[in-house]
Amino acid sequence: MSTSPDGVADAARFAAASLGAEPVFLMARAASIGSAEANRRLADFGLKVRHYSVLSLACGGTAPTQRELSQFLVLDPSQIVAIVDELEHRGAVERQTDPRDRRSKVIVPTKDGHALYGKAKEAVDGATEISMAKLSAAEQRELRRLLQLVAF
Amino acid sequence: MSTSPDGVADAARFAAASLGAEPVFLMARAASIGSAEANRRLADFGLKVRHYSVLSLACGGTAPTQRELSQFLVLDPSQIVAIVDELEHRGAVERQTDPRDRRSKVIVPTKDGHALYGKAKEAVDGATEISMAKLSAAEQRELRRLLQLVAF
DNA sequence: TATTGTTATACTCTATAACTATA
DNA sequence: TATAGTTATAGAGTATAACAATA
Secondary structure (H helix, E strand, O other): OOOOOOOOOOHHHHHOOHHHHOHHHHHHHHHHHHHHHHHHHHHHHOOOHHHHHHHHHHOOOOOOEHHHHHHHHOOOHHHHHHHHHHHHHOOOEEEEEOOOOOOOEEEEEOHHHHHHHHHHHHHHHHHHHHHOOOOOHHHHHHHHHHHHHHHO | OOOOOOOOOOHHHHHOOHHHHOHHHHHHHHHHHHHHHHHHHHHHHOOOHHHHHHHHHHOOOOOOEHHHHHHHOOOOHHHHHHHHHHHHHOOOEEEEEOOOOOOOEEEEEOHHHHHHHHHHHHHHHHHHHHHOOOOOHHHHHHHHHHHHHHHO
16 A cells, blocks of 8 residues: 555545445445554454454354354355464464364364463454544444444 | 355354454444445446445545545555546546646546446445344434544 | 656455365 | 365455656
């Protein structure tokens, strides 16, 4: 990106445009700004949001299969393979064949993976704080609630 | 995407996970769902959200330069070139050298471009309606307001 | 000397199909 | 026969650097 500072330059002139009121555009822009900031911070740990997401779900105790990760994260199964490969190579997660269905592989975190997740979560929370800085605590809760309704 | 139906499959099992409450993730997922639906509908007109966004701003009467489009849409200047090329080839917009700064090119819609925009906007509004179906009218307005604070 | 638009290029991300092992 | 994971590959999207025209 060889653009100026960070794209928030002359927002004022166009924010009032019709496009600036369309939810589809607003969600895309908000998501783009938010995950850019999160990726910037996660880079300290050699992670991106996609790796963080898989690690987070693995650390949630639900023992997700790759197929479930694929569906929940809306990523192709082949992409999950690549993400889990990277996390496994650096010793953050392990693949365990599901005894109830030996075709499936359950993703479980290692001890190091848990520690990494803890630090990464702080980075992501920091990014969230930045991008929601203009909202009160109550507004942040409300935004989260509304987004959950849209996302699920 | 060789994934099941549409990724909303077993959301229930993971929506309660820690990740399912993080705004960065929720915005990405909501944006992904929303723009997928919008792209699906815009395909009838041979457009994608990126073309629609440029066309919308061009039709807004603010006569944006490519540089301004690049900043507002958070897209690289070289990508704007490609998008404007496509819109110009199909006769929806024109490039006009800015008389006040002959380096810049202002993007203005043609008559056909305006008509195309009208139909495309209906398609996008339809997609918005779908993805916000679970929200009341008041909640939709509130979501838009909060997103605008985050996005600008 | 700096900036706008442009081109070329490399890199990442995403989508598709085929293969294997299990069911 | 169908599904989970894997691999290979092609396509779309994104980032980077260099150039011509203009400031």
